[in-house]
Amino acid sequence: MAEAMQKVKAELGEGAVLLRTRSLELSLDGRAGFEITAAEESEPVAVPRAARAAAPAAPAAGAPPPPAGPIPSGQLVSCLVARGVDELLARRLAEAWQKKSRPADAEALLKALARLIPVRNDLALSHQPLVIAFVGPTGVGKTTTLAKLAAQFVLDGKMRVQLLTADTHRIAAVEQLEAYARLLGTDLRVGFDAAEIRRLREESEAQIVLLDTPGIGPMDDAGLRGLKGILEAARPHHAHLCLSAGMRTPDLRIAAARFAALGCDRLLFTKLDESGTAGQLLTALAETQLPASYWTCGQVVPGDIHAATGEGMARLILGGFSNAESAVATRTA
Numbered sequence: 285m286a287e288a289m290q291k292v293k294a295e296l297g298e299g300a301v302l303l304r305t306r307s308l309e310l311s312l313d314g315r316a317g318f319e320i321t322a323a324e325e326s327e328p329v330a331v332p333r334a335a336r337a338a339a340p341a342a343p344a345a346g347a348p349p350p351p352a353g354p355i356p357s358g359q360l361v362s363c364l365v366a367r368g369v370d371e372l373l374a375r376r377l378a379e380a381w382q383k384k385s386r387p388a389d390a391e392a393l394l395k396a397l398a399r400l401i402p403v404r405n406d407l408a409l410s411h412q413p414l415v416i417a418f419v420g421p422t423g424v425g426k427t428t429t430l431a432k433l434a435a436q437f438v439l440d441g442k443m444r445v446q447l448l449t450a451d452t453h454r455i456a457a458v459e460q461l462e463a464y465a466r467l468l469g470t471d472l473r474v475g476f477d478a479a480e481i482r483r484l485r486e487e488s489e490a491q492i493v494l495l496d497t498p499g500i501g502p503m504d505d506a507g508l509r510g511l512k513g514i515l516e517a518a519r520p521h522h523a524h525l526c527l528s529a530g531m532r533t534p535d536l537r538i539a540a541a542r543f544a545a546l547g548c549d550r551l552l553f554t555k556l557d558e559s560g561t562a563g564q565l566l567t568a569l570a571e572t573q574l575p576a577s578y579w580t581c582g583q584v585v586p587g588d589i590h591a592a593t594g595e596g597m598a599r600l601i602l603g604g605f606s607n608a609e610s611a612v613a614t615r616t617a
């Protein structure tokens with residue numbers, strides 16, 4: 285992969301951006317290989333996404349369009365609830381906004397919501413190695429998201445990246461990460477218990493270590509205790525609690541509370557492309573009081589990820605995924 289990236293950079297320049305990587309079982313000369321799709325930096329990464337957003341199938345089913353013009357105060361709560369915001373929270377927000385001002389127009393609402401959403405995606409770079417953990421319920425996209433960020437660090441080329449996994453329970457979990465490590469040309473270490481994770485962290489000569497953890501059901505007390513032990517051993521500087529936008533609000537609330545108690549410092553929202561609404565994410569933000577770090581919107585590594593901003597999150601919530609995506613695409617184009 286590193287060699288391939290050198291070729292890509294030689295062809296497209298230092299700013300080359302990886303759009304998609306795909307393992308090929310067999311290449312024409314009979315050896316296994318992989319296919320890379322890359323673009324020059326001046327070609328916005330958002331181009332394929334913008335194209336997708338414009339396709340009729342792309343908008344998540346049921347996503348209401350962004351509100352336009354003034355929203356009558358009597359409809360503010362139902363407008364938020366239709367976008368997935370928990371009713372109690374919607375009432376509290378509507379009351380607070382109505383005290384302040386005239387009928388909320390869509391743009392004012394967007395700005396007010398953006399100010400309410402804490403975001404954080406800085407890195408504590410003074411630490412070496414800087415350890416970043418990805419935790420959360422099963423199947424939310426922890427490993428894929430880790431791979432997206434690892435690819436970005438590798439492409440950036442400024443830091444030596446190592447992958448570390450504590451997920452040795454699920455069948456093929458290590459193989460999944462091995463495939464990414466091979467593609468990215470990074471080191472992968474596997475820790476079978478907390479003691480090994482501690483040792484591997486201490487021995488690491490990387491500048492940044494991305495730690496994958498096993499998916500745990502939020503009601504699985506023993507699993508959560510095991511995860512706590514892993515996190516205590518790994519002492520991550522940042523721990524992204526990954527939550528899927530497809531989770532039901534009551535489940536989001538429980539998962540947010542139980543995982544945040546393990547010491548996560550950021551919320552990372554996944555699968556926005558699969559969810560008709562995003563207002564439910566406010567419940568996780570309100571429950572934990574943690575900032576949002578990133579949101580993901582597809583399976584493409586490393587393309588389908590955005591750093592969270594207050595405005596981006598507010599657009600997601602008020603206008604749905606396709607609206608927020610095209611806003612990002614317009615700005616980067």
Ligand SMILES: Nc1nc2c(ncn2[C@@H]2O[C@H](COP(=O)(O)OP(=O)(O)OP(=O)(O)O)[C@@H](O)[C@H]2O)c(=O)[nH]1
Pocket residue numbers: 421422423424425426427428429451454457497498499500554555556557558580581582583588
């Ligand atoms: N549509 C969509 N799919 C995603 C996204 N992120 C991950 N996936 C897919 O979700 C599935 C599970 O992803 P993983 O990264 O293995 O999830 P995980 O949380 O590591 O799973 P466990 O380790 O089993 O708990 C895979 O098919 C991913 O390609 C996303 O943002 N959107």
Ligand SMILES: [Mg+2]
Pocket residue numbers: 426427428451457496497499
């Ligand atoms: Mg995983």
